[in-house]
Amino acid sequence: MQSETESTDHKISPALSAAPRELLEDVIKEFYLKVPSVREMVISKLLVNEGDVPEVFTSDSEEDSDGDENRPVKKDADPLEAKTQPTGSKRLRSRYARCINCENIFDVSKNTSQSCRYHSDASIPDEDLFPDHEECTHGPIDTPENRENYPQNFFYECCDRTLEEEGCEVSWHREDTFKRQRIY
Structure with missing residues (x-):
């Protein structure tokens, strides 16, 4: 029991x-x-x-x-x-x-010089990989939905890797030290 x-x-x-x-x-x-x-x-x-x-x-x-x-x-x-x-x-x-x-x-x-992997540049869509997409009909290519559904169609300018690939830069994590103030 x-x-x-x-x-x-x-x-x-x-x-x-x-x-x-x-x-x-x-x-x-x-x-x-x-x-x-x-x-x-x-x-x-x-x-x-x-x-x-x-x-x-x-x-x-x-x-x-x-x-x-x-x-x-x-x-x-x-x-x-x-x-x-x-x-x-x-x-x-x-x-x-x-x-x-x-x-x-x-x-x-546990932060070390090898802890963080990131890209130094922004990712952008490869418009050639969206051949039938017309922004006037379908809207913008660079949307959260397209990034999620087609990560292989977006690349980082710093290294030409796609959203699916790990960052090209290796470093320490950098803490976001911005402190939000409580609003009463």
């Missing part, structure tokens, strides 16, 4: 998938405030010590004094990329951020 917990275990995944994000956030916040063991789990999953976040480097700097082009060099020119050097800091910060290059969410404590 199944216990009550076993009988509900297989139902929780579809329920979580169907629940609105706001409701899930409220449930997590409620458990965070009321259950100490959940509080510790949430902190470990969503926060990280600032001292555990690697400093962002770049290898395209001309400041490299020893001539080794592959050795990471601190890039001082862009303050948005600068992170604190691991120092054992106990200040907590969000573990996850969105990369402004590849637009993916990443764990800031």
